[in-house]
Amino acid sequence: MSTYHLNYLEQLEAESIHIFREVAAQFERPALLFSGGKDSITLVQLARKAFAPGKIPFPLVHIDTGHNFPEALEYRDWLANEVGATLIVRKVEDTIKQKKLTEPKGKFASRNWLQTYTLLDTIEEFEFDACIGGARRDEEKARAKERIFSVRDEFGQWDPKLQRPELWNIYNGKIHKGENIRVFPISNWTELDVWNYIRAENIPLPSIYFSHERDVIEHEGQLIAVSPFIRIDESDVIIKKQVRYRTVGDMTCTAAVESFAATLEEVVNEIAVTRISERGETRIDDKVTEAAMEDRKKGGYF
Amino acid sequence: MDILRFITAGSVDDGKSTLIGRLLYDSKSILADHLEAIEKSTKNKENGAIDLALLTDGLRAEREQGITIDVAYRYFSTDKRKFIIADAPGHVQYTRNMITGASNVDLAIVLIDARHGVVEQTRRHSIITSLLGIQHIVVAINKIDLVNYSEDVYDNIVIEYSKLAQKLGLQHITYIPMSALNGDNIVEPSVNTPWFDGKPLLEYLETVEIDNVVNLTDSRFQVQYVLRPQTAELHDYRGYAGKITSGIYKKGDTVKVLPAGIETTIDKIEIAGKEVEEAFAPQSVTMLLSDDIDISRGDAIIKAAEAITPTNEAEVLFCWLDDKPLQKGNKYLLQHNTRSVKAVIKNLSYKIDVNTLDHIEEVEQVKLNEIVKASIKTAAPLVFDAYKDNRSNGAAILIDETSNATVAAVLFQ
Known part of the structure; x- marks a missing residue:
């Protein structure tokens, strides 16, 4: 074997950096959609590397549902400052007021779907022509079908039956006015690849990814953090558990995992042997129908 | 550890999605909740066994029609390798999606239904495989259980495909008789095919040596x-x-x-x-x-020492990918990696008949999925190699600037 050989993480990194640079070169107003979760944190790390020694040449955009973990928001502000990027925050709360949207009801009333309205408004407000997201193809079967450069029409919609051919590493970012492209630089990474990369690069993460004590209720086998955003019923029993989060979404729709893993090493070891998928273990919102994600993506979701 | 990227190709109903499902299932790569979800979906159907194809058909329309429309990417790993699978559609009308999947792989699995042998889509996909310079091919002779695990059937298909492979100049071909549905020769050697002494599919994929994919010679x-x-x-x-x-x-x-x-x-x-x-x-x-x-x-x-001259005329093979046929004399945008220049296709020399592989000299029109030899003229010079010598510097796409669609895959000759 020659010494001119990249291991798999180096291959994935090189591919992602290439995609980031392609976005910067082909578009006038790109943005990186930042959630505070590990996938978008990995995106920021890759973007830093792609444009070093310069700064990331586009803003970080956070669509804030108002239901975030405080630790994730704290981390978001710290990271934007650390990398010297512009941070744009747009709140779902404001969209709900302006557009007189109906707040979802129920025990775990999630604003997840409403984010799409705020996202599309934000794209229009700043005239973003490319939005970079941290979706991975291994996450979910609608995502498994998506191109790296994915065209959205002027209503933000994805047409999965009519995707552009995407050949070799040649990316066609041509669009008409009003359309935009969603770009997914870590399409080919798996959850474990992301964790291995975070460990290899020693990337700091929000504290909720590591074991901590938290008040939770148990609901259909999942542990949900007690917060002002969920309805606690009389039948609910609040218990203290040692937990960590495997994904970071809204407090209303992200479940915790019981764990004592307190270091990156321990977390990665646990993820490597788990038999349940990331979304299956931690997301309450994907279970509704078999095509839940496909429908949300068609409507303009991340 | 390295990554092996491969595609599954073949005609509709040859069992591609089932094969991938089986590979994931038998290598224990399906997570518990995903399995539970497909078990639930399967129960809505008539027969009892788990429908492994449901793992890869991700779009609602695909599940409704029971076909694959677009490429689905799947990821799994064993102790030896990481794998990225491009599960490609088999229908003729979705060939362009198959090409999307095939453009980035090191190996192709071409499925053949043992009952039908080599059919038009086998030929079409094999041509594309050879055009795209995919070095390693596994011919998966599937549904061997439906021909009573017959060695004769297997042998005849091997003979038939070898002729095709020879015509196309395909090398490194491995034949495996299998039943994706029952798991014969997928992970473990099957007791039903004692006459077959090759490796089962997964073992082959774990050990095949992929070389020459990255060209380290030409800078x-x-x-x-x-x-x-x-x-x-x-x-x-x-x-x-x-x-x-x-x-x-x-x-x-x-x-x-x-x-x-x-x-x-x-x-x-x-x-x-x-x-x-x-x-x-x-x-x-x-x-x-x-x-x-x-x-x-x-x-x-x-x-500086490299002998390469920028030029604005080139001989190319191209595959048309758009519903709207090629408009002769129209200017398209050619994107060669990061370089974009105006281009016009001239002198259509021949079209390849995917059934006979013959060259059809009269080219009146170029329609979706057709493969044509032509020359191309660009508004500014390009620095390219022949695709067969240097894949990554020998390919380009054509873009219709009025629709922004990617309309052709171009291979420099």
Whole structure:
């Protein structure tokens, strides 16, 4: 074997950096959609590397549902400052007021779907022509079908039956006015690849990814953090558990995992042997129908 | 550990999605909740066994029709390798999606239904496989259980496919009789085919040596993006960011900037802002040059000693990917990695008949999925290689600037 050989993480990194640079070169107003979760944190790390020694040449955009973990928001502000990027925050709360949207009801009333309205408004407000997201193809079967450069029409919609051919590493970012492209630089990474990369690069993460004590209720086998955003019923029993989060979404729709893993090493070891998928273990919102994600993506979701 | 990227191709109903489902299932790569979900879906159907194809058909329309429309990517790993599978559609009308999946792989699994033998889609997909320079092919003779595990049937298909392979110049072909549905010869050797002494599919995939995928001989680099931080401390910094398409570059190399033809030397090579002595394909790097030259996106930086001349006329094979046929004389945008130039297709010399592989000399019209030999003229010179010599520098796409659609896959000859 020659010494001119990249291991798999180096291959994935090189591919992602290439995609980031392609976005910067082909578009006038790109943005990186930042959630505070590990996938978008990995995106920021890759973007830093792609444009070093310069700064990331586009803003970080956070669509804030108002239901975030405080630790994730704290981390978001710290990271934007650390990398010297512009941070744009747009709140779902404001969209709900302006557009007189109906707040979802129920025990775990999630604003997840409403984010799409705020996202599309934000794209229009700043005239973003490319939005970079941290979706991975291994996450979910609608995502498994998506191109790296994915065209959205002027209503933000994805047409999965009519995707552009995407050949070799040649990316066609041509669009008409009003359309935009969603770009997914870590399409080919798996959850474990992301964790291995975070460990290899020693990337700091929000504290909720590591074991901590938290008040939770148990609901259909999942542990949900007690917060002002969920309805606690009389039948609910609040218990203290040692937990960590495997994904970071809204407090209303992200479940915790019981764990004592307190270091990156321990977390990665646990993820490597788990038999349940990331979304299956931690997301309450994907279970509704078999095509839940496909429908949300068609409507303009991340 | 390395990554093996492969595609599954073949006609509709040959069992591609079932094969992938089986591979994931038997290698224990399906997570418990995903399995539970498909078990639930299967129960809505009539027969009892788990429908493994449900694992890959991700779109509602696909599940409704029981077909694959677009490529689905799947990921799994064993102790030996990581795998990225492109599960491609079998229908003729979705061939362009199959090409999307095939353009980035090292190996193709071509499925053949043992009852039907080599059919039109086998030929079409094999042609595409050979055009795209995929070196390794597994011919999966599937549904062998439906022909009573017959060695004769297997032998006849091997003979039939060998003829096709010879005509196409395909090398490194491995034949495996299997039943994706029952798991014969997928992970474990099957007791039903004692006459077969080859490896089961997974073992083959874990051990096949993939070489020559990355060309380390010819130095090719295209500027993707010019890095100019313009801060106080980096005031004069001007880095040429891009992916090394092929070959190896070292600090101090004498290079020429093409198509301008200006010589200079590499002052520094950086990866993620850190200086390195040398870099190689497919690394994403930043080059800093000794002289201040006008260089922009799409320009090539090539070692001075390389014999390569920019040219604006080329012989190409192309596959048409758009519903709207090629408009003769129209100007399209040709994108060769990061370089985009206006181009026009001239002199359509022949079309390939996918059934007979014959050349049809009269080319009246070029329609969706047709493969044509032609010459192409570009508004500015390109620095390319023949696809067969250097895959990563020998391909391009055509874009219709009025619809922005990617309308053709172009292979330089």
